[in-house]
Amino acid sequence: MNRAEYCGTYDVVRADFEESVAQFGLPFEAAESCPRAHRLELVREVNAFGQGADESHDEVRQPLHCENGDASLWRGWISPACLACRKGERTATFFVSLKCTKHCYFCFNPNQEDYEFFRTHTRDIVEELRQAHAQGAQFDCLAITGGEPCLHKPEVLEFLRCAKELYPGVHVRIYTSGDLLDDVFLNDLAAAGLDELRFSVKPQDTDGDQEELFKRMAAAVRVIPDVMVEMPVMPGEEQEMRDLLLRLDELGISGINLLELCFPLHNEQEFKRRGFELRRKPYKVLYNYWYAGGLPIADSEAACLDLLRFSEERGLRMGVHYCSLDNKNTGQVFQQNRGFLLDDGFARSHAWLAMDEADYFLKCVKAFGEDALRVRDWLSSKEGTEAVELAEAKAFAADVLSREMPGDAQPTMEASVPQDAHFDHVAYKRVASLNDEIRHA
Structure with a gap:
């Protein structure tokens, strides 16, 4: 077998992959609109701009980091849990149930095993943690997600206390839409030792809903060590996202995770209605990945990179992290190898x-x-x-x-x-x- 024949076998694999994906109803973009090489190009551009900036300005100049095989780009601050996620070492995520207060068209929870069952049933996450500890599991970072964790406030607080008892110094974070947060529960979370609270801002939220959410974020900032936002970035909504970044920076949150929007292989009509297409070359390496989020949407990465550039130009004080789909897959590969x-x-x-x-x-x-x-x-x-x-x-x-x-x-x-x-x-x-x-x- 010569080199051309060997490479040809991968062309066959890629063609088979694209044919299989086609059955889910969302087409690939005609050509790759945002090659991965643009990531490093942005880093060079932003860091060169920062070096030449006038130090007398009030804006905060922070270098742009490009790490984890160029899959993770960030400036200013990044959660320690995000760093641990890259290799998936000494970290774990738990959920009480998959019941949620939102109905996001891009949600990939339906891809999870036993999704329908856990929409109406719960897991004993405290007992799961105790069993893991008894078996010798070591953790530096733990998370509670859902569904909506705040639907199960007693279980969440008990888990927090148990985690801090079994693993002194462990970093614990919670993901929430914020709908069910109030001052009493925030104070309870702080007293139990919560390290980080991640809010999800939904594009479909009305202005009134977002204002209420901003009030809850401001309250959280006062009592929780790190408060951040994590959300996918939709192509075509760059201006709305710029406005959001400025508002979040005013609130004094620690940072935001900009996620590459993914098609979860269902609900294709909602993606088509918005004119979305799949990213050409969705993976650097075609592989049997476990991540349930689906396939990346074309131009979402370009929008995320634009927001990173904007955050530097405006000198935002909060951290801004672009978490690509590539970044979400490295932990699996490291653990397997x-x-x-x-x-x-x-x-x-x-x-x-x-x-x-x-x-x-x-x-x-x-x-x-x-x-x-x-x-x-x-x-x-x-x-x-x-x-x-x-x-x-x-x-x-x-x-x-x-x-x-x-x-x-x-x-x-x-x-x-x-x-x-x-x-x-x-x-x-x-x-x-x-x-x-x-x-x-």
């Missing part, structure tokens, strides 16, 4: 693989035809053998170091090498040079 980092035997028996720190997939170099022969000859040479031995020795030493590091230590990486490999600068340049030789052989 983390055994490669923990099992020395498996890693050594698959020495041709390395975990890509950008997206956590296990990857290797493939060569075809004459290139394959040249790579084989190079690997058999003294130089190639030394290169492999050097890489293995560094990886082994790094693994030992990483296992001895304190739990809160965070190693840094300079390139896509195995996640637990901590190359010093000289060794890194050597390995990078050898990788280039393989690629260009």
